[in-house]
Structures are given as structure tokens and as C-alpha cells.
Amino acid sequence: MDRILIMGGRALHGEVHVSGSKNSALPILAATLLTAEPCVIHSVPDLSDTRYMLEILKYMGAKVELLDKNNVRIHAETIQSVAPYDLVRKMRASVCLLGPLIGRLKSCKVSVPGGCVIGPRPIDLHIKGLEALGAGITLEEGYVVSHATELHGARISMGGRYGSTVLGTDNVMMAAALAKGTTVIENAASEPEVVDLAEFLNAMGAQVSGQGTSTITVEGVDRLHGAEYRVIPDRIEAGTFLAAGAITRGELIVRNVVPAHIKAVTTLLEETGYNLSYGPDWIGIKRPGPTNARDVTTSPYPGFPTDMQAQIMALMAVTPGVSVITERVFPDRFMHVAELQRMGAKIDMEGATAVVKGVDAMSAAPVMASDLRASAALVLAGLVAGGVTEIRRVYHIDRGYEHIDEKLVKLGAKIERKPE
Numbered sequence: 001m002d003r004i005l006i007m008g009g010r011a012l013h014g015e016v017h018v019s020g021s022k023n024s025a026l027p028i029l030a031a032t033l034l035t036a037e038p039c040v041i042h043s044v045p046d047l048s049d050t051r052y053m054l055e056i057l058k059y060m061g062a063k064v065e066l067l068d069k070n071n072v073r074i075h076a077e078t079i080q081s082v083a084p085y086d087l088v089r090k091m092r093a094s095v096c097l098l099g100p101l102i103g104r105l106k107s108c109k110v111s112v113p114g115g116c117v118i119g120p121r122p123i124d125l126h127i128k129g130l131e132a133l134g135a136g137i138t139l140e141e142g143y144v145v146s147h148a149t150e151l152h153g154a155r156i157s158m159g160g161r162y163g164s165t166v167l168g169t170d171n172v173m174m175a176a177a178l179a180k181g182t183t184v185i186e187n188a189a190s191e192p193e194v195v196d197l198a199e200f201l202n203a204m205g206a207q208v209s210g211q212g213t214s215t216i217t218v219e220g221v222d223r224l225h226g227a228e229y230r231v232i233p234d235r236i237e238a239g240t241f242l243a244a245g246a247i248t249r250g251e252l253i254v255r256n257v258v259p260a261h262i263k264a265v266t267t268l269l270e271e272t273g274y275n276l277s278y279g280p281d282w283i284g285i286k287r288p289g290p291t292n293a294r295d296v297t298t299s300p301y302p303g304f305p306t307d308m309q310a311q312i313m314a315l316m317a318v319t320p321g322v323s324v325i326t327e328r329v330f331p332d333r334f335m336h337v338a339e340l341q342r343m344g345a346k347i348d349m350e351g352a353t354a355v356v357k358g359v360d361a362m363s364a365a366p367v368m369a370s371d372l373r374a375s376a377a378l379v380l381a382g383l384v385a386g387g388v389t390e391i392r393r394v395y396h397i398d399r400g401y402e403h404i405d406e407k408l409v410k411l412g413a414k415i416e417r418k419p420e
């Protein structure tokens with residue numbers, strides 16, 4: 001287990017290249033199980049989560065060939081129908097095996113992944129959607145068991161108490177691609193990663209339309225074929241680097257980004273007082289004059305992403321004024337608060353709302369990463385805190401940021417990675 005040491009207080013300067021999107025790559029890799037023909041996926045970020053998904057695909061029977069670090073060929077000529085607990089439990093996102101396995105095999109058995117530190121993570125909406133397609137689902141000893149021989153189109157809502165579900169929409173879309181007839185997914189998630197999966201399915205011969213809106217229509221087809229596809233850039237990695245530029249009052253150009261995908265984040269940074277500039281696939285951020293705290297409420301796309309809440313909290317912790325940060329997607333996602341407080345942040349919690357009073361400076365402390373985005377917030381805090389911040393359990397950050405320490409060092413940060 002590695003830890004990282006950050007010597008804070010240096011403004012970041014230069015250009016950084018964003019990797020492919022983790023949350024697009026994971027369901028797209030899973031979707032390659034829908035066809036017996038080979039698929040080639042480009043711009044897969046080299047992360048512990050994507051490496052683990054490739055291990056899962058191998059276990060399920062696919063031949064996986066890494067063409068190089070970010071490009072992979074997957075050939076799932078025949079696959080097996082059981083995804084056991086030991087395989088699934090390590091990564092919550094492995095729930096996105098359900099759609100492809102049910103779509104291709106109709107009857108299968110997938111262990112239910114456990115909860116995680118950001119909240120309970122139920123899958124009731126996934127099951128409701130797959131049920132409506134005729135999967136005939138039972139829950140047996142911790143497994144979702146599908147007893148179908150055929151799937152049929154249906155009208156399904158993917159909306160829940162906390163908004164629409166991203167991976168639930170993905171699962172239904174993947175299974176419906178090989179169902180008989182038309183499926184209409186209402187209250188569908190409209191995240192760019194859902195659109196990316198829909199485009200990949202269409203490249204495989206599926207007939208998906210309406211992706212990016214709240215109503216997705218899937219005309220079932222008899223079979224899908226192999227396809228070559230490039231994953232979109234990671235909007236959360238891009239947002240995290242912009243936050244790094246902002247918190248250190250540096251001057252950065254973040255390349256390989258779709259500016260429209262992180263408009264909620266860039267709008268907030270502009271309202272806070274940062275100067276941003278835009279190109280077709282890059283965003284620049286410049287040292288501002290005075291900045292002022294802003295309130296943030298997370299919500300499904302195109303709202304402010306929950307996956308940027310922790311990082312923005314780190315920024316608001318050192319921004320003059322008071323910021324009220326409300327979490328509407330995962331109401332328990334505040335593991336970073338206690339660690340930021342240990343670094344001198346002034347944060348009061350009231351239910352799913354954090355009231356952050358900006359301080360002049362944070363100070364370094366040994367801190368513990370608890371989940372992916374919480375660790376990103378600690379890295380940001382470390383970049384600006386006085387002294388040496390030691391972050392333990394950095395495997396959390398390696399799950400979702402491709403070589404973040406190396407990328408930050410190239411921008412002028414002083415960071416060392418050491419075995420724990």
C-alpha cells in the first residue's frame with residue numbers, strides 16, 4: 001500500500017492531458033460481453049478499477065489483449081453465466097455485468113455487490129428495470145438470478161428518490177439492446193457516460209436513440225457485432241485538475257476535455273472569481289483577483305456532479321466567505337469532511353449539508369483516504385496546505401485517477417509516492 005507526501009504551497013503551471021473516462025470505460029468494457037465478436041476499445045484509462053474489470057471479463061471467459069497501456073481488444077466468443085461474490089465484491093461498478101449477461105444469456109447469476117463508504121448503494125431500480133424486460137429475477141443467497149429464456153421490450157422508469165440511476169439506465173439499455181421489441185426508458189440518466197455507452201452499443205449494431213435526454217428508446221435487435229470505439233475524456237478528472245489550478249492559484253490548460261460536459265463545474269469556478277478560457281477540447285484557468293465562496297448543490301447531470309463535491313469542498317475551505325454544500329445524490333458522501341477538518345478546514349455538518357467557512361490557510365496533517373473523490377479532495381488540500389501532507393491508503397485514488405501524482409509533478413507540484 002502506497003502513501004503520498006505533498007509539500008504544499010506551490011502554484012501549478014502548465015498543461016495536463018486528461019485520460020479516458022473511468023465511468024464510461026467500465027460499462028463499455030462490460031458491454032463487450034454482449035457480442036461473440038471481438039471489440040477494440042481505445043482510451044481506456046490505466047486504473048486499478050479498469051484493470052479489475054478486465055480481470056472480471058477474463059474470468060467470464062473473454063480473451064483480453066492489451067494492445068498498449070490504454071487500448072484493449074476483447075473477444076468474448078463464449079462466456080459463462082455465473083459472476084461469483086469474490087469477483088464482484090471488490091468493485092461496486094461490477095453491477096454493470098447484469099445488463100450484458102442477461103442480454104446475451106437471458107438466464108444468469110450475478111452476486112450483488114456490497115455497499116460502499118459513500119452510502120448504501122441499493123440496486124432496486126436495476127432489478128425493477130430488468131424485471132420489466134421479462135428477466136424473471138429472484139434474489140438467492142446474495143445473488144441476482146435471472147431465469148429468462150427471452151426478453152421483451154417494455155416501458156420502464158429509472159427515476160428514484162435521489163434522481164435517475166446511471167448504472168441502472170446502463171444495465172437496462174444493454175439488456176434491452178438484445179430484447180424483442182421496443183423498450184422506452186423514462187427518467188433515464190442523461191450523464192455523458194450513459195451517452196457514451198449508447199454510442200458504443202450503436203457501433204455494435206444496437207438501435208438506441210434519445211441518449212442524453214430523459215427518454216431513451218431501444219429497438220431490440222437479434223444480435224450485436226464487434227466494434228472499435230474510443231471512450232470520452234474523463235470530465236471528473238478534468239474538473240479535479242481545474243480545481244487544482246484554482247486552489248493553488250496557478251495557471252493551467254487542461255487538455256482532452258469536452259467543455260460542455262463540465263459546465264456546472266466551470267460555471268461555479270467562474271462565479272467564484274476564476275478566469276476560464278475555452279477551446280474545442282481544452283479549458284484554461286488563470287490566477288484570479290479576489291474570490292468569493294459560492295453555494296453548491298449536487299444533482300444528476302447536467303447539475304453539479306456528486307463526483308466533484310469533495311474536491312469543491314476543499315477549494316471552498318480556503319475561499320473567503322461561507323459556502324453551503326448540499327449533497328442530493330449520495331446524502332452520506334461526506335467522508336472527507338473529518339480529514340479536511342484535521343487540516344484546519346472549518347466545516348459544520350447539518351444532515352446532508354456542509355457549511356464551509358473559508359479559512360486563510362490550511363495546514364498539513366497525516367490524513368487517510370477513504371474513497372476515490374474524498375482522496376482527490378485531500379490531494380487538493382495538500383497542494384495548498386502549509387507543510388507536508390501525508391495521505392495514506394492512496395489505492396483509493398489509484399482506482400480512478402490515472403497517474404495523478406505524476407501529472408501533478410509535471411505541473412510543478414512537489415509530491416512523492418512511498419510504500420506505506
Ligand code: EPU
Binds near residue numbers: 022168306
Ligand atoms: N439508487 C437507488 N436505487 C438503485 C440505484 C441507485 O436508490 O437501484 C440511488 C443511489 O443510492 C444514489 C442515486 O440513486 O442515491 C444515484 O446513484 P446511481 O445509480 O446513479 O449511481 P451509480 O450508477 O451506482 C455512477 C458512478 C458514480 C457516480 C454516480 C452518480 C460509475 C461506475 N459510478 O454510480 O461514480 O457518483 O453514478 O453520478 O459510473 C465515482 O466515480 O467516484 C463514483 C462513485
